[in-house]
Amino acid sequence: MRPHPAGAVTTPARMLEMPTWLISRAYAHAHRLLSDGFAAAGSRGYHYRLLGALEEFGPASQAALGRGTGIDRSDVVASLNELAGPGFIERVPDPDDRRRNIISITPAGTRQLRKLDKVLAGIQEKLLAPLPAADRTEFVRLLTRLLEPDN
Amino acid sequence: MRPHPAGAVTTPARMLEMPTWLISRAYAHAHRLLSDGFAAAGSRGYHYRLLGALEEFGPASQAALGRGTGIDRSDVVASLNELAGPGFIERVPDPDDRRRNIISITPAGTRQLRKLDKVLAGIQEKLLAPLPAADRTEFVRLLTRLLEPDN
DNA sequence: GCCCAACGTTGGCGCAGCCAACGACATTGA
């Protein structure tokens, strides 16, 4: 193979130390692990967030779920539809407020959540593998601090 | 306003300390800053990556650019089209290999790149604001290390 | 009773990442 026109092209040096770049690479890496793992379990990120919120806080309206998980109302609708298909959640109209649905997690949903929890735990491990144990806590601390202002 | 069905819903606790979650939040935060800043300058992430690679490595084929920047060949095509519109890059067929185009950055492209560089510098500042100076280097170090295995 | 706000839902957009397929061309190996 002949050399490329002007030699090899690699990641531009101007980016290699930029936090935004590093974060976006780290995200890409994590997201790949995540979506592979979730896909293998037949779910995706939104599903996990919603099931997690439902288990932790009990039945809630779609709007409350959206606010709590940071998922847009319209995306909550779609995701809950997907979760309702396999019977992971139940949608019941709120008799006290006919605008609302009350969403609850089903036993099957809880089982799915457990499954996803396991997948996720494995992924944290894989992701942090390059960091010695001491650095991992520090890493989490720094990230948490970075995000503190916007809660 | 009446209370929600089962009290307030917030981010599920199971996520709050998961690296994958923190990284995805950090990315969301950074991405918002980035795409706002880039949009104000009439560009987006792919444009910056491509212009940066072109300036650093000189003229290159589209395939080489794609490999170097991690952008898919098909997306390189579209992005270069967008960059060619305002005249930020030039596309010339390679006389030595008629499969290839040779892409070069134009003076206007270099000016645009400078503009984006400035935007970006400001964003790093904004992003790292919550971290004391000492922590910033550590943060970059940890992220770099985390990504080392996959280069 | 009016007006405004919240609710669920539909439909649409953007960015980033990826994959499959195509015709054109180049390189390799029998």
Added chain:
DNA sequence: TCAATGTCGTTGGCTGCGCCAACGTTGGGC
């Protein structure tokens, strides 16, 4: 030499995640 293999640019399509606008329905404040 010529067929196979592989690369290049390009088209078109898909997913995840994050948004926004609009609509009809319903509830609460005045």
